[in-house]
Amino acid sequence: xxxxxxxxxxxxxxxxxxxxxxxxxxxxxxxxxxxxxxxxxxxxxxxxxxxxxxxxxxxxxxxxxxxxxxxxxxxxxxxxxxxxxxxxxxxxxxxxxxxxxxxxxxxxxxxxxxxxxxxxxxxxxxxxxxxxxxxxxxxxxxxxxxxxxxxxxxxxxxxxxxxxxxxxxxxxxxxxxxxxxxxxxxxxxxxxxxxxxxxxxxxxxxxxxxxxxxxxxxxxxxxxxxxxxxxxxxxxxxxxxxxxxxxxxxxxxxxxxxxxxxxxxxxxxxxxxxxxxxxxxxxxxxxxxxxxxxxxxxxxxxxxxxxxxxxxxxxxxxxxxxxxxxxxxxxxxxxxxxxxxxxxxxxxxxxxxxxxxxxxxxxxxxxxxxxxxxxxxxxxxxxxxxxxxxxxxxxxxxxxxxxxxxxxxxxxxxxxxxxxxxxxxxxxxxxxxxxxxxxxxxxxxxxxxxxxxxxxxxxxxxxx
Numbered sequence: 001x002x003x004x005x006x007x008x009x010x011x012x013x014x015x016x017x018x019x020x021x022x023x024x025x026x027x028x029x030x031x032x033x034x035x036x037x038x039x040x041x042x043x044x045x046x047x048x049x050x051x052x053x054x055x056x057x058x059x060x061x062x063x064x065x066x067x068x069x070x071x072x073x074x075x076x077x078x079x080x081x082x083x084x085x086x087x088x089x090x091x092x093x094x095x096x097x098x099x100x101x102x103x104x105x106x107x108x109x110x111x112x113x114x115x116x117x118x119x120x121x122x123x124x125x126x127x128x129x130x131x132x133x134x135x136x137x138x139x140x141x142x143x144x145x146x147x148x149x150x151x152x153x154x155x156x157x158x159x160x161x162x163x164x165x166x167x168x169x170x171x172x173x174x175x176x177x178x179x180x181x182x183x184x185x186x187x188x189x190x191x192x193x194x195x196x197x198x199x200x201x202x203x204x205x206x207x208x209x210x211x212x213x214x215x216x217x218x219x220x221x222x223x224x225x226x227x228x229x230x231x232x233x234x235x236x237x238x239x240x241x242x243x244x245x246x247x248x249x250x251x252x253x254x255x256x257x258x259x260x261x262x263x264x265x266x267x268x269x270x271x272x273x274x275x276x277x278x279x280x281x282x283x284x285x286x287x288x289x290x291x292x293x294x295x296x297x298x299x300x301x302x303x304x305x306x307x308x309x310x311x312x313x314x315x316x317x318x319x320x321x322x323x324x325x326x327x328x329x330x331x332x333x334x335x336x337x338x339x340x341x342x343x344x345x346x347x348x349x350x351x352x353x354x355x356x357x358x359x360x361x362x363x364x365x366x367x368x369x370x371x372x373x374x375x376x377x378x379x380x381x382x383x384x385x386x387x388x389x390x391x392x393x394x395x396x397x398x399x400x401x402x403x404x405x406x407x408x409x410x411x412x413x414x415x416x417x418x419x420x421x422x423x424x425x426x427x428x429x430x431x432x433x434x435x436x437x438x439x440x441x442x443x444x445x446x447x448x449x450x451x452x453x454x455x456x457x458x459x460x461x462x463x464x
Contacts, residue, residue, distance in 0.1 A: 039285060039292075041072075041411040041429040042263035045374060049317030049414060050263055052076075053128055055083070055094045055106060056304035059277075062090045062112060067128055068300065071317075071413050073260060073268050073309070074281070074430050075445045075452070076300050084123055084131035086110070091121065093149040093205075093256065095308040100158065104128050104310065105187060107150040107162055110136055116172075120150045120164060122187065134188075139164060139180070141193055145172040149205045149256070150180075151308060155235060156210060160187060163196070165204040177206040177219060179236055197237030199230055207257045207308070208235070209267075215239075216288060218257040218269070225252040227271060229288060248291045250282060251275075256306035264429070270297070272306050279304055299447025318412045318421045320376055320459055325365050327463045330435060331417045331456035337362045338440065338457070340380045345393035345440040350463060359463035366459075369409035370398065375426055377408050381464075386410075388425060393433060393440035415456030422455045433457075 044050055052070045064085040068076040084091070084106070092109040099105050104125045111117035119136040139147040150164040160182040165175040177196045183189035196217070199206060203219035210216070217230040217239055227250060229243035246252065253275025260268055266285045273280050273294075278301040280294040297304075320326075328338040330347055337350040339362040350362045360381050369375030370385065378386040384395035387408035398404055409426035410433065423433040431442045434455035445451055 039266060039283060039429055040264050040372070040406070041375075041424050041426050042265075042372070043071075043374065043411045043413065043424075044263070044313050044317060046319045046412070047315065047317055049314055051312045051314050052260065053079075053096060053104075053310045053312075054304070054307040055096045055128075056300070056307035057092050057094060057108075059303055059305050062092045062305075065091055065094050065106075065108075066304070068304070069128075072424060072430065073262055073311075075298060075447055076304075077452075080129040083129050084125075086121055086123070087133050089119075089121070089136070093306040095151045095162075095258075096310050097152040097154060097160075098310055098312065099124075099160065099187065101185065102126070105152070106131065107152060109148050109150070111146075113148075117146045117148065118144045120147050120162070137190065139166060139178070139193060141166055141168065141178070143168040143170065145169045146175070148175065149306065151205075151207050151258075153208050153235075161235070162190070163206050163208060164193075165206065166193070173222070174201050175204040175222060176201045177203060177217075194236050196239060198232065198239030199237065199241070203228070205255050205257060205306075207259060209259050210235075211287065218259070220255045220257070225254065225275070226250075227254050227257050248282065250280070250291070250294050254280075258308040260309040260311050270307070270309065273301075274305075277302050297447070298445055318414045320366055320412055320421055322366055322368050322376070325363055325462040326459040327362050327461070328364070328457040329460050331415060331420050331458060332453040333435075336435075336438065337463070338364065340384075340395050343384070343395050345386060345395065347435045347438045347440060354463070356464065363462040363464040369411075369426065370405035371402070371409040371426055375409045375411045376423070377410070388428075388433075388442040391431070391442045393442060415458070416449075416452045417456060417458065420456040420458045422452070423457075 052073045054068050055065045057065050064082045066081045067079040067083040069079050070076040089110040094106050094108040106123045108121045110119045110121045119138050121136050122134040123131045125131040146167045148165045150162045153161045162180040166178050167175045178193040181191040202222045206219040208217045215232045220227050230239040230241045232239040254271045256272040258270045266283050269282045278296040282294045283292045330336045335349045336347045339348050365379045367377050370377045380395050384397050385408040406427035410423035413422040415421050425431040425442045431444050432455040
């Protein structure tokens with residue numbers, strides 16, 4: 001590998017000066033580029049993994065959808081391109097759930113935005129990659145012009161609903177959210193549409209989640225182009241719109257909001273920045289009062305359009321035994337291993353011809369995470385722990401502080417090769433331990449295969 005330039009990491013002093021320029025919500029939620037990490041990464045126990053699946057239509061083609069999956073709700077990898085093409089019409093705004101029968105179901109807009117569209121489509125899959133068309137359903141609203149952006153909502157009693165935005169021929173661009181409730185478990189019959197009270201006309205793409213006894217709705221205001229926020233004690237309302245304008249700091253010309261709860265308890269909002277061509281995410285850890293500064297999703301921005309997310313816990317996740325000594329081999333440079341060099345973690349060649357001292361410096365003890373026992377920490381032969389400092393990986397003695405414990409804790413994610421792991425920073429979610437110019441750093445994923453390989457390591461029998 002020819003080393004190539006890498007942006008210099010900002011010092012903590014520089015970052016302190018930068019905090020004044022950040023939105024208050026970003027500081028509160030730990031989304032500043034260093035120092036104050038507030039949101040913490042989390043993952044299921046050893047052997048399990050979280051899987052987030054999206055089925056977006058394409059910016060270049062609304063006749064088909066791709067399937068992507070992620071284990072951290074940020075780095076989405078293509079599972080299958082052109083996974084489903086309906087037998088007729090188009091597919092836009094696809095929403096996905098896993099139903100109680102074990103199948104995955106899509107509902108979607110069936111026509112382009114220019115054309116009248118009185119139906120919504122349905123398809124299903126057993127494996128997320130092979131889809132079967134079920135039917136197009138005519139939404140029974142008198143004088144219907146367009147039925148757009150159907151969104152699944154499964155209520156606490158298990159009832160399955162679709163929230164669909166509808167307009168009538170007397171004003172074809174003024175949309176109102178309606179509720180359809182499944183009348184059978186096969187999802188082939190639906191109740192009469194009921195308008196969601198309180199949200200009102202000229203709102204589209206309404207997405208709902210329920211927390212406790214409160215329904216939280218996120219509709220797009222078609223006049224202002226902002227995503228708004230409303231609450232109700234009943235699914236059909238009446239809703240009270242509580243936030244309007246740029247209340248969350250997401251900006252205007254945003255649509256397609258979709259929420260998913262992360263492993264660490266926070267909520268992640270995904271939305272389509274159709275005005276600038278990016279797809280964004282933003283996190284809240286205080287039940288939607290404040291949000292992190294929006295960030296573009298790596299790799300799929302500019303490609304994916306309007307999607308929702310299905311989250312599952314699946315078997316077959318990464319496993320790394322605790323209280324065991326291991327060496328860690330690079331996936332894409334298999335002659336190179338982690339090695340502590342003058343307190344820094346680097347990736348030199350280690351072999352049977354290496355000295356005893358070099359082999360000892362390439363051997364580490366895996367222990368339960370200092371800040372969270374479900375994560376991992378790594379101790380070298382001197383008793384110092386691997387931690388990040390200004391995003392550089394290094395070894396220091398444990399000073400007993402919570403900051404050190406968090407800096408020294410990593411969350412296991414699956415690597416690119418069989419048996420390999422990726423290590424996500426506990427206190428800077430979305431940043432992974434990776435090698436660059438044979439130095440180990442904690443960098444934010446850019447969604448590329450190269451980054452995934454650079455951040456994948458195989459635990460092997462210890463050199464010493």
